[in-house]
Amino acid sequence: MSPYIVILSTGSELTAGRSVDTNSGWIANQLFELGWKVKKFITLPDDPKLILSELQSLQSLAKETPVLAIMTGGLGPTEDDYTLETVLKLTGKTSYSVEKAKLRLTKIYESRGKEYKDILPSVFRQTFVPEGCKTLDNSVGIAVGFIETIGEKSHLVCMPGVPSEMTEMFKRRLVPELKKLYPRENLHQKTKWLWNIGESLFQNDFIEPNRDEFFQEAEWGVTANRGYIKCIFQSTNETLLSTIIQRLEDTYPKIISDDVFQFVHEQLLKEKLTISVAESCTGGLLGKKLTEQPGSSSYFIGGFLTYSNEMKSNLLGIPMETINTYGAVSEEVARAMVDGLCRKTGTDFGISITGIAGPEGGSPEKPVGTVCIGIREPNGNISVHRYLFPGNRESIRENASNTALFLVYQSFKN
Amino acid sequence: MSPYIVILSTGSELTAGRSVDTNSGWIANQLFELGWKVKKFITLPDDPKLILSELQSLQSLAKETPVLAIMTGGLGPTEDDYTLETVLKLTGKTSYSVEKAKLRLTKIYESRGKEYKDILPSVFRQTFVPEGCKTLDNSVGIAVGFIETIGEKSHLVCMPGVPSEMTEMFKRRLVPELKKLYPRENLHQKTKWLWNIGESLFQNDFIEPNRDEFFQEAEWGVTANRGYIKCIFQSTNETLLSTIIQRLEDTYPKIISDDVFQFVHEQLLKEKLTISVAESCTGGLLGKKLTEQPGSSSYFIGGFLTYSNEMKSNLLGIPMETINTYGAVSEEVARAMVDGLCRKTGTDFGISITGIAGPEGGSPEKPVGTVCIGIREPNGNISVHRYLFPGNRESIRENASNTALFLVYQSFKN
Numbered sequence: 001m002s003p004y005i006v007i008l009s010t011g012s013e014l015t016a017g018r019s020v021d022t023n024s025g026w027i028a029n030q031l032f033e034l035g036w037k038v039k040k041f042i043t044l045p046d047d048p049k050l051i052l053s054e055l056q057s058l059q060s061l062a063k064e065t066p067v068l069a070i071m072t073g074g075l076g077p078t079e080d081d082y083t084l085e086t087v088l089k090l091t092g093k094t095s096y097s098v099e100k101a102k103l104r105l106t107k108i109y110e111s112r113g114k115e116y117k118d119i120l121p122s123v124f125r126q127t128f129v130p131e132g133c134k135t136l137d138n139s140v141g142i143a144v145g146f147i148e149t150i151g152e153k154s155h156l157v158c159m160p161g162v163p164s165e166m167t168e169m170f171k172r173r174l175v176p177e178l179k180k181l182y183p184r185e186n187l188h189q190k191t192k193w194l195w196n197i198g199e200s201l202f203q204n205d206f207i208e209p210n211r212d213e214f215f216q217e218a219e220w221g222v223t224a225n226r227g228y229i230k231c232i233f234q235s236t237n238e239t240l241l242s243t244i245i246q247r248l249e250d251t252y253p254k255i256i257s258d259d260v261f262q263f264v265h266e267q268l269l270k271e272k273l274t275i276s277v278a279e280s281c282t283g284g285l286l287g288k289k290l291t292e293q294p295g296s297s298s299y300f301i302g303g304f305l306t307y308s309n310e311m312k313s314n315l316l317g318i319p320m321e322t323i324n325t326y327g328a329v330s331e332e333v334a335r336a337m338v339d340g341l342c343r344k345t346g347t348d349f350g351i352s353i354t355g356i357a358g359p360e361g362g363s364p365e366k367p368v369g370t371v372c373i374g375i376r377e378p379n380g381n382i383s384v385h386r387y388l389f390p391g392n393r394e395s396i397r398e399n400a401s402n403t404a405l406f407l408v409y410q411s412f413k414n
Numbered sequence: 415m416s417p418y419i420v421i422l423s424t425g426s427e428l429t430a431g432r433s434v435d436t437n438s439g440w441i442a443n444q445l446f447e448l449g450w451k452v453k454k455f456i457t458l459p460d461d462p463k464l465i466l467s468e469l470q471s472l473q474s475l476a477k478e479t480p481v482l483a484i485m486t487g488g489l490g491p492t493e494d495d496y497t498l499e500t501v502l503k504l505t506g507k508t509s510y511s512v513e514k515a516k517l518r519l520t521k522i523y524e525s526r527g528k529e530y531k532d533i534l535p536s537v538f539r540q541t542f543v544p545e546g547c548k549t550l551d552n553s554v555g556i557a558v559g560f561i562e563t564i565g566e567k568s569h570l571v572c573m574p575g576v577p578s579e580m581t582e583m584f585k586r587r588l589v590p591e592l593k594k595l596y597p598r599e600n601l602h603q604k605t606k607w608l609w610n611i612g613e614s615l616f617q618n619d620f621i622e623p624n625r626d627e628f629f630q631e632a633e634w635g636v637t638a639n640r641g642y643i644k645c646i647f648q649s650t651n652e653t654l655l656s657t658i659i660q661r662l663e664d665t666y667p668k669i670i671s672d673d674v675f676q677f678v679h680e681q682l683l684k685e686k687l688t689i690s691v692a693e694s695c696t697g698g699l700l701g702k703k704l705t706e707q708p709g710s711s712s713y714f715i716g717g718f719l720t721y722s723n724e725m726k727s728n729l730l731g732i733p734m735e736t737i738n739t740y741g742a743v744s745e746e747v748a749r750a751m752v753d754g755l756c757r758k759t760g761t762d763f764g765i766s767i768t769g770i771a772g773p774e775g776g777s778p779e780k781p782v783g784t785v786c787i788g789i790r791e792p793n794g795n796i797s798v799h800r801y802l803f804p805g806n807r808e809s810i811r812e813n814a815s816n817t818a819l820f821l822v823y824q825s826f827k828n
Contacts, residue, residue, distance in 0.1 A: 015452040017443025018637040018646065022434060024457070029431030038429045039464065043438070043455035050453060077614045119618055140806065164806050223432045277698075277719065283710075284693070284701025287719045291697030294773050294807060302725035304718060305691065305701045311716035311759070345725070359708055393708060 003068040003153065003182060005031065005038045006058060010073040010083065011161055012045040023072045023166055030170060032221060034178070035187035035234060046073075046080040048089075055090045055156065062151025068182070069150070073161030075143035077123035083158050084128055087148055093130045100137075101127040101144045108142065136173040141165040147177060155181060188238045190245050193228045195255040195406050196387070202229060206251055214244050226391070226398035227406070228260075260402070260409045261289070267412050268299035268349075273378055275408070276345040277303035278316060278337045280328065280354040281371065286401040301347055306337065312354075316340030329354050331372050331384040338374035338382055349411070350376035351404050357393045371400045375407045417482040417567065417596055419445065419452045420472060424487040424497065425575060426459040437486045437580055444584060448592070449601035449648070460494040469504045469570065476565025482596070483564070487575030489557035491537040497572050498542055501562055507544045515541040515551075515558045522556070550587040555579040561591060569595060602652045604659050607642045609669040609820050610801070616643060620665055628658050640805075640812035641820070642674075674816070674823045675703070681826050682713035682763075687792060689822070690759040691717035692730060692751045694742065694768040695785065700815040715761055720751065730754030743768050745786050745798040752788035752796055763825070764790035765818050771807045785814045789821045 007027050013019040021043055028038045044050050051074070058069050074083030088095055105127060109116045126143040129135050136145030138160065145159040157174060159166045194202060199222050207220060218235035231248070235241045249256055257263075268275060277286050283305060290300045306312040309328055313320050318336040326332040337352035355371030362368035369389045376382045385407065389399035421441050427433040435457055442452045458464050465488070472483050488497030502509055519541055523530045540557040543549050550559030552574065559573040571588060573580045608616060613636050621634060632649035645662070649655045663670055671677070682689060691700050697719060704714045720726040723742055727734050732750040740746040751766035769785030776782035783803045790796045799821065803813035 013635060013637050014439070015442055015455060016446045016635055017439040017441065017452075018446075018635060018644070020434065020436060020439045021455075025428070025431040025434050027431070028429055032430050037459075038431075039459070041429060041435075041455070041457035043457075045451070045453065047453075078617050115615070119614065122618070123614065164809065221430060221432060279698070279701075281705075282702070283705030283714070284691075284698025284717075284719070287693075287698025287721075288696070288702055288811075291695075291721065291771075292808070296697075297721060300697070301722040302719040302729070303698075305698070305716040307701075307705065307711060308715040315716070315758075344729075394706070397702075 002036055002184070003066040004061065005036055006040045006042060006067065006069045007038055008042045008044070008054065008069055008071040009161065010044050010046060010051060010071065012047075012080065014043050014073075015045040023161065023163060026163070026167065027070055027072075027170065029223075030175075033189055033232070033234075034175070035184060036182075046082055048082040048086050051082055051086045052089055055086060055150075058156070059090065059150050059154075062154035066153035066182075067151065068155055068157070068178075070157045070159070072159050072166055075126060075145070075158060075160045077126050077142075081125075084125070084130070087130055087156065087158060090150070091130060091148060093132065095128040095130050097124065097127045098129060098135055098144050101142065105142050134177060136169050136177075138165055138169055139172065140168045145169050145173065147174075147181075153182075185236050187234055187236055188241050189232060189234045190241050191230060191232050191259070192245065192248055193230055193257045193260060194252055195228045195257065195403065197229060197252070197255060199224050199229055202231070206248065210244075210247065214240065214247075218244060225402070226395055227389070227400075227402035228257075257406060257409055257413075260405050261292075263412070264405055264408050265293050265296065269295065272298075273349060274299050274301055274345075274347040275349040275351070276301055276341055276347040278341040278350070278352040279303065279305050280307055280312070280337075280352075281357040282353050282355075282397050282401050283307060285397050286351065286353060286404055289401050289405065301345060303345070304341060312337065316344070327366065329356050329366055329370055329372060331374075331386055334372035334374035334384045335382055338376045338384075342376045348378040349408060350374075351408070353400050353404055355387075355389075355396065355400055357396045357400075359393060369396050371396065371403075373400065373404050373407060375404070375411065377411045416450055416598070417480040418475065419450055420454045420456060420481065420483045421452055422456045422458070422468065422483055422485040423575065424458050424460060424465060424485070426461075426494070428457050429459045437575065437577060440577070440581065441484055441486075441584065444589075446648075447601075447603060448589070449598060449650075450596075460488065460496060462496040462500050465496055465500045466503055469500060469564075472570070473504060473564050473568075476568035480567035480596075481565060482569055482571070482592075484571045484573070486573050486580055489540060489559070489572060489574045491540050491556075495539075498539070498544070501544055501570065501572065504564070505544060505562060507546065509542040509544050511538060511541045512543055512549055512558050515556070519556050548591065550583050550591075552579055552583055553586065554582045559583050559587065561588075567595075599650045601648055601650055602655050603646065603648045604655050605644060605646050605673070606659065606662055607644055607671045607674060608666055609642045609671065609817065611643060611666070611669060613638050613643055616645070620662065624658075624661060628654065628661075632658060639816070640809055641803075641814075641816035642671075671820060671823050671827075674819050675706075677826070678819055678822050679707045679710065683709065686712075687763060688713050688715055688759075688761040689763040689765070690715055690755055690761040692755040692764070692766040693717065693719050694721055694726070694751075694766075695771040696767050696769075696811050696815050697721060699811050700765065700767060700818055703815050703819065715759060717759070718755060726751065730758070741780065743770050743780055743784055743786060745788075745800055748786035748788035748798045749796055752790045752798075756790045762792040763822060764788075765822070767814050767818055769801075769803075769810065769814055771810045771814075773807060783810050785810065785817075787814065787818050787821060789818070789825065791825045 007024045024041045129146040134147040143160040221232045223230040338350045342350040352374040358368030421438045438455045543560040548561040557574040562570045635646045637644040731754045752764045756764040766788040772782030
């Protein structure tokens with residue numbers, strides 16, 4: 001049986017709206033992939049009374065049903081970090097300092113110089129956890145996480161609020177513990193990406209017609225992103241899952257993919273191919289995406305940000321006449337950009353992007369959202385693709401960069 | 415007296431982590447600027463039982479203290495929109511259709527053609543509100559918002575979940591009502607940024623020593639970001655606020671700034687100056703940041719992504735000897751990069767970034783996080799700054815790009 005799951009985040013910066021809580025959604029998403037649904041998110045300011053009262057409610061609820069409460073934040077070194085103190089009040093326990101964490105903290109602070117060394121005693125509290133609880137090591141930051149029991153089959157998990165620390169702790173330390181605490185039937189999951197299609201259209205064209213056949217015994221979920229939707233299917237019946245994916249591939253042969261970012265990264269490494277970019281409207285976003293993964297220096301050698309027409313002409317050797325005749329946002333210029341790029345860099349793949357990110361600069365023939373992407377493949381072929389992306393400036397730039405990577409994916413697949 | 419404020423958002427896409435709730439934070443931020451603090455955010459799936467039970471808790475709480483609950487979502491036309499139904503159950507009232515909204519909806523749907531006209535009856539429910547409540551017109555979409563009384567000085571506000579509809583309704587319709595329902599004194603606010611300083615150090619060095627003098631009559635809050643912390647101060651006493659800012663400037667003369675992104679954008683436009691970039695470890699992130707604002711094409715002309723040493727040498731004319739002698743991540747190479755850059759582009763400002771974003775590639779002399787940033791100012795001066803940024807790959811790249819913009823800010827200020 002699944003526990004009643006609540007995700008609790010604390011931080012006055014959240015309830016003041018100065019910062020957006022991305023932790024709760026991320027955790028819910030991870031739990032969904034494990035087959036669990038969340039009943040409630042709660043966000044509280046750094047106020048020990050409010051936090052304690054909420055934890056007491058959860059403790060009461062745990063008398064009726066198994067509860068899993070996952071809490072983030074409030075484990076830091078400052079006076080407004082109340083999580084440990086509140087949990088101790090709740091359980092009546094004492095706390096102790098985790099020796100390993102204390103040594104690690106000392107080493108880190110000493111390496112930062114004297115002013116940090118001086119405040120060391122005031123930050124040791126981050127290494128304390130309630131006695132007798134299960135600890136969760138922090139391999140990114142300092143604060144130690146822990147799992148406390150709050151009733152029969154009921155647990156309170158406390159993790160730091162810093163996303164990079166929390167996500168690492170969740171995946172490496174917490175998930176194995178959760179699987180022990182709440183064992184369940186093995187759930188299979190498959191994920192596919194569909195490009196440049198809306199969520200409602202997908203639901204209408206794929207989910208509805210297949211509802212009776214597939215979705216009595218399987219769950220589905222969609223995450224909409226810039227340029228693609230991620231479709232997640234889950235079932236304990238693995239054969240059914242394969243049938244669903246086959247139907248999906250038959251329905252959308254041209255726009256379906258796996259995780260493009262991961263695939264392109266791995267394939268470039270594996271085939272020892274190189275890539276370079278020439279970006280106009282995205283201003284560097286594609287290059288940034290191509291260098292997100294460690295090891296990207298094996299394939300990404302660099303590129304040109306040609307935001308102005310002069311830069312397109314000077315750096316990539318595009319005749320001003322071409323730009324003036326067809327416009328900077330045109331198939332012709334995208335082709336010339338990627339051609340000039342690969343002549344300069346000599347890479348196997350080349351990508352060029354030129355478009356109108358808006359909000360100004362649109363025209364009836366080329367409205368805001370018009371983007372031309374050129375791709376040069378390792379065999380020397382150049383093709384150019386024109387799109388009209390929806391949304392605002394940020395959305396159009398994200399769409400364009402993601403779609404460019406999809407074109408590299410397709411080139412590998414064909 | 416301020417009410418106990420709760421923000422409630424509903425939507426199964428939120429609790430499954432497929433979509434991030436930006437409404438609650440936005441509302442909290444607006445309320446914070448009006449001088450109100452939010453006690454709690456709650457997010458629930460589209461489950462009428464869970465929603466009703468939460469509203470009943472709020473109704474009970476309202477017997478003890480004035481409550482203001484602001485709820486978004488669940489007012490749409492589909493079967494999983496439960497807000498109105500749940501509120502009617504809570505109060506035992508009936509509902510009626512707001513005539514003005516009904517006429518508006520009919521006009522909009524009729525203009526969209528036959529298939530929309532046919533489904534018109536099924537969407538009328540969006541025009542219904544509880545009898546006797548205060549209605550909130552929707553000038554962007556269709557669903558009508560409302561304010562229901564749930565106890566003495568206690569109110570439940572229901573608004574649509576679509577951000578563009580909600581924000582417009584909040585600002586135009588709700589704020590005037592709130593000011594009538596909960597009158598209070600005028601609050602002033604000032605924000606400053608501090609660079610490359612941790613939150614705990616700031617609290618130790620500034621808040622603690624000034625607590626008695628300043629923070630009995632003023633509120634403070636800190637948002638930590640990559641490279642900077644944003645410090646917000648609020649008070650009804652405007653003179654006190656100016657004194658606090660003056661003390662802050664005296665304490666941190668070298669690392670204080672206003673909103674760097676906005677300032678750099680406006681100043682480049684105003685002084686008609688141009689800028690270009692040469693990025694290594696950030697892979698395009700700085701260019702992306704410089705082109706986030708519409709109108710950036712007036713000053714950002716482009717740049718070079720020189721990820722590999724060959725690109726640094728070929729595109730920017732840096733002798734391979736310099737790279738081999740000092741290493742690609744060095745003050746010498748950062749200087750040669752920005753010098754080569756501005757020779758090629760002829761811009762007023764030039765920025766170069768070269769660093770070790772990790773997780774591999776660090777050494778005892780140059781650990782992961784070492785970043786050298788070169789800046790060429792309009793007067794031709796070149797300076798190079800070396801940093802050791804904390805965190806993971808993403809964090810180091812964000813830090814480096816933000817700090818580069820801070821250097822431009824400082825150049826303008828000096």
